[in-house]
Each structure stands twice: as C-alpha cells, then as structure tokens.
Amino acid sequence: MPGTSTTEINCVKCKRLYEAEVIDHIDLSQDSDLIKKIESGKVNRVQCPKCRKVQYLDRSIVINFEPQNIIAVYDPEAKSNAAKEVLQRNFENVTGFNETLSEIGEEIEFQVFVKLGDLKPLLDEYLKLYG
Numbered sequence: 001m002p003g004t005s006t007t008e009i010n011c012v013k014c015k016r017l018y019e020a021e022v023i024d025h026i027d028l029s030q031d032s033d034l035i036k037k038i039e040s041g042k043v044n045r046v047q048c049p050k051c052r053k054v055q056y057l058d059r060s061i062v063i064n065f066e067p068q069n070i071i072a073v074y075d076p077e078a079k080s081n082a083a084k085e086v087l088q089r090n091f092e093n094v095t096g097f098n099e100t101l102s103e104i105g106e107e108i109e110f111q112v113f114v115k116l117g118d119l120k121p122l123l124d125e126y127l128k129l130y131g
C-alpha cells in the first residue's frame, strides 16, 4: 500500500474546500502497478464531493526503487538548486532518525526530479526489469 496523507483541495470548478487522501510515497516493489499512473500524472486523483469535478494533483511524491536502492523525489516545485538541497537534507534527516534507513542510507542513491518527463526513463527501466 502506498503511503498516504490527507490534504486540503480547492475545487477548481465550484471553489469548495474539501479534504482528500493523497499518495505521498510509493514503494515500487509493492506498487509497480502505479507506474503508468505516475507517468501520466494521474496518480493523485481527487473528486469534489459537491460538484463531482475530478482533478489530478501535480504534487510531490517519493518513490522507492527497490531493489535498485534509488529514492526518487518528484517535486514540481523544486525548481531551484536551493530547493533541491532542502529535499536532500530532509532525506538525510529522515535516514538519520530511522534505524533501518540509516543502515542502508549510505548505499541509497537520492535523486530529485522536477519534471515527470525526466523521471519517466527511470520508471520505464524499472518496468522492463521488474514489472
């Protein structure tokens, strides 16, 4: 099961504010069926409870490529090097606190992607190898 959280959505059609569950974290060894949805930008689908308008959210998502030991962070907002460095530091903080992760942390390749198109070759390769 992917890691999820609840977030507030502002409906683009009727402007209603509502809460929806969104995917933050995907482990490909368990959820490789989500690859096509990630690639098409449709992994986070939400629907307004009032007017039924469907939206696909372009938001940050963390993807574990197991067994390749790659952690990819897709974040459309991380356009500057400073923003990428913040993500890198956050990752180091997380691995520092988590015992299992800190053991393997040094072997993990951490990559930040701002564009889905740049992430796609990695996902396609994963599908070819393990899908």
Ligand SMILES: [Zn+2]
Residues within 6 Å of the ligand: 011, 012, 013, 014, 015, 016, 048, 049, 050, 051, 052, 053
């Ligand atoms: Zn609506």
